[in-house]
Every structure is written in C-alpha cells, then in structure tokens.
Amino acid sequence: MTQDSKPTSGEDSLIARYFKPLATDPGAFNLDDDAAALKAAGEDIVVTTDAIVEGVHFLANDPPGTLARKALRVNLSDIAAKGAVPAGFVLTLALRGAEEGWLKPFADALGEDAAQYGCPLLGGDTVSTPGPLMISITAFGRVPDGRMVHRSGAKVGDRIFVTGTIGDAALGLDVLRGGPVAAALANDATARNWLASRYRVPEPRNALALAVREHASAAMDVSDGLAGDLAKLCAASGVSADIELPRIPHSQAAAALLGRGAVGVEALIAGGDDYEILCTVPRDRADAFALAAQGAGIALSAIGQVVAGRTGPRFLDGQGKELVLKRLSYSHF
C-alpha cells in the first residue's frame, strides 16, 4: 500500500493503521514494501479487475462498509465463475481526502469480507482525486494448470444454470433512486430494504467454484444483466440458447412485483448487478452439478439449454412464445 507521500504524514499513518490488519498473507509483507509476492506452486493465477465509481456503480450516500464489500465481491464473483479459489487482491482507492470516519468502516468491512472469503489484501495505491470516489480492485485466484473455466466452452445440448435469484439488484437500484419500484413498494419497507441490500452487497458464489471447475463447460458471472451476459457467453462459444422464462429464478419480492405487473421481466433479466454464476453443463453432468450445488448450499436453477446457431439467445414464455428484448444489458457509454 503505497501512498505517494512521505511516511510521517498523519494521513498515511491512518491508511496504514486501517489497512495493515487486512494484509494477512505473508506475501503482502505487511504492506511495507513496493510490491507483493504471490506464491504459485504449478498453479495458474487467475487475474480479474473491476472498478466501481461513485455516481456510476454506487450512490454518493451508500455507506462505506457496503462499498468496500461490493468492490471486493464483484471481483470475487469473477474468481468464482472461473472455477478459481481466491488468493488475494490489490486495492486502488481514489479519494478526495483521507477521513477516519470513512476509512474505518470501509477497512473494517473490507477486512471482514477478506477473511470470510479467504482473500487477503496484498497491496494497493491510495491517490487523491478532485473527482468522484473510485475503488478499483484486482483480485487473484488459483486454479490447477490450464483449468480456468472459460466463456467459450458451451456445446449444443448443454444445460444452462444460474445461481440465486435474478433481478433483485436492478430493483434495489430503482428503490434507492426513488423510481417506480420505490413507489410500488411505498408501503413495504422490508421489501425496499431487502432489494436495496441486494444492490449494495452482492453474494458471490465462491462456494460453488470447485463444482463449476469440475462440471461446467463454460461459465461467467452475471454482472451486466442475464440476457446480455448470456449473449456474450453464447457468442464466445459460437452457439445460441433457448431460455424458459418461467424457470428464471426470482426472489419473492421480485416475483410479487412481476405478478402485480409493477415491473416487466425485461427489467429483471437485463438489469445487471446480480453477481450470480451463469454456466453451461454437459447433460450427463447436470445431476452431479446440481448435487454439488446442494452440498455447497447454493440455490441453483436450470433455465434452458444450449442450441445451435449464431443468433442471440431466445427467451421463451410458458407458451413457447419468444420475448423480444429492447435492450440486453446496461451500457456505460
């Protein structure tokens, strides 16, 4: 953790005080060096990087603890989807100033998650910015040589699975922005808070990583919306997919809103920020994969199958009629 500044300044001591306890890996050298050293005994180091920006990926009034968790968990989600075991992460923080009232809850929550997921802080950089707060994390995982799970391995006939529930985070973002979902749930603070928490703190499915590595032909995490991410997986694999809309798993809160017509299914499957695992599994391994998920305590749903073709995936309703989506996912630019 370098701070581009002299070692005696009060702010540096503050940063060091809060982040050193997170650097539990011996290769982090207690954050006292310019670099970390990651051991790799014949394994591949899986590397992923994801940044979150104030006003774009999170809201200015989001609590620092939830920002810390989200910044790390969006990366842990990639590590899980690639079939890898977390090995550590480096953190770049662009801050307007180093305030104890912000740094302490941020570092505390980050430390809790680092411990929970076995992913210690290895190093980082803290820089000042006149602009929005930005948290950039590069996370590392380990897989046996050549065993990272790719987007590109899906084969015709494979079953398509997704973990958890889809669409909660998109609804939660709408709640936090005071949009139509907030209005539809005006009398249900419990549902509003739960959906907001799904947006703020994803639940990466690292417990499923070994099963994904063992059984999946292709996998990725759902970060930009199920529809768009499935299209990416299909494009990378040179296949298409048939998805049965009624099989896409939704939370009670999301299902209730769907049932009342307060939201359409498109908002849920093109919404983004789910951080669930989407994967394809050969038919003869589907049962073993489902059992492994059960053993890991991860909810898993079979939502369709891989089919031949180069067109985008089809989303079919209960009558087999195709839903044509106006947009697949969230786009930045």
Added chain:
Amino acid sequence: MTQDSKPTSGEDSLIARYFKPLATDPGAFNLDDDAAALKAAGEDIVVTTDAIVEGVHFLANDPPGTLARKALRVNLSDIAAKGAVPAGFVLTLALRGAEEGWLKPFADALGEDAAQYGCPLLGGDTVSTPGPLMISITAFGRVPDGRMVHRSGAKVGDRIFVTGTIGDAALGLDVLRGGPVAAALANDATARNWLASRYRVPEPRNALALAVREHASAAMDVSDGLAGDLAKLCAASGVSADIELPRIPHSQAAAALLGRGAVGVEALIAGGDDYEILCTVPRDRADAFALAAQGAGIALSAIGQVVAGRTGPRFLDGQGKELVLKRLSYSHF
C-alpha cells in the same frame, strides 16, 4: 477487458479494436473472457499497482500517448526495483467518454511499451466517470521462489546506488506548469522540452532488474523523491544513511540550473517522479554490480553508504556539512 456494457455497442467495439492487439499473451484469451490466467512454474508473481489521476499525476493537456507510457512505466519501474521480469498487466481506465481520437494514440503507445518491455496486456476494465480521467495499472513480474528484492535488507556498510539522473521530472513538471524553472529557461526551448519529457515519460530500469536481484540487499524505485524514498528504505531496514550530495547524479540541464542558483538541490532530491532505482549493495559486491550496470547500459552512481542509526538519512555537502531538508517528498493529502 470487460466494458460493463453490451457487446454490440459501437464504443465497446472501439475499445476492443484498440486493446485486443496488446493482449499478446495466450493467458489473456484475446480479452474475450472475464479473467486472465498467469502461468507461474514455481516462480513467485510480483504484484504492484499504481494509479495516475488527471490534475494530480498528469496534466489535462498531456498527450494520450505519454499518459499511456507513464501509467505503464511507473509500474514497470516497481517491477524492476524488485528484481523481477515483467509478466503482464491489467488496465483500469476511467473515462468521461470513449473517443477514438484519444483511444487510438493511447492504445498505440501502450502497445509499443508493452512490446518493448515484454509486458503484455492481460485484461482490464473500462468504466465511465463524470470526473477526472484515471488510469490504474496492476502489473506482474516473475522472480524465482522467494527472490523478490525488499526495502528491508539494507545492512550497515552497504554502498548506496542510484540509476540515471535525479530531479529532472520535478523540473519538467515546473516547466509544464509555467513555474520558476520555465522562467529560468525562457530562452532554452531544448532544455524545457527535454525536462518536460522526463516528467511525462519515465525510463524504467528493467534492464538492471537481474543485477538488482543478484547483488542488491535492498531496493525500491524513486517515485516520491530520492530523499523521502531513501528515508523509507532506511526505516524498513532499521538503518540510516550518509549521502554525499555532490555524488547525486544530475542531468546537464539540472546541473546548469543548480550552477546558476535557479533551483536548489532540495527541489531535485525531494521532487519525485524520477522512477530511477535506488538500492543498497554489500561492499564486496559493489564492483560486480557496477559492471553489470555497465553491461546493461544503465548509468549508475554510488552516492553514499548505509550507517547505523534510526534517524533519517543525512545529506552532506562537499565540506561534510549536513543539508537539512524542509520536506522529503511529495504528499497527496
């Protein structure tokens, strides 16, 4: 290289078009996956991360090509100082918009440097920001198991070496800001441009990395000013240092300004952005190290020696009189 957006958007294609040619490592999977896989056959992966922010680390009108080079080279400099061989990097770009006129020269220059230093792009994340442009790079190097060179190994009696020349970048920044150095060089465009280029495009000393690993007891790169960085190295090693000011290497341009009294030596040794290697070498290896530097074509100067003590390093003039520094280095907060 994920873009948090649907694969069909024009901006994504733009980003993909410019960055895919840089992803020459097979473990980058042509940037088509969610993560990269770094091979490590019994080696340690050295990890370092450094971010640069518009208005803080570079100026809004700096050309995109020099930003690209600086962002990568400040990380390559850390890799070199740790005795490691570059293995690749991931890039996080926070942009206000994806403009071809900016992306093309940025990616072209980044690709040239990636090829020159053998450090291919492995992946990244492009996010939109309403604020200043930020470029965050996490770079990787390889060292044999346990052979990363630390800040903490300096021993009393070791010789202290520094590569290249010290202070040019600080002068160059002043030139670009139109400060007193610019005024002092009003009639010397050649010197102004040369100093500005030293600020904008550092020359990391990766050619010296193997010699550093072979001979140095401690090493770091000089990024925040020689004085402050030496103080950090001494603190990490539990030693102090005596530096002979006349032995600190300065460029012709810097020496001329010093000679005319246009700048003081403090501005040069506390200035920052040098990206030279500072290291300590046991006395009986000093000649071998100097020979290795000569073989690598890297200018190297012996500037002092490690002494016992816990106080900060002393900077002694030609008469052995100590220069007391008002500040050691640049501080962000």
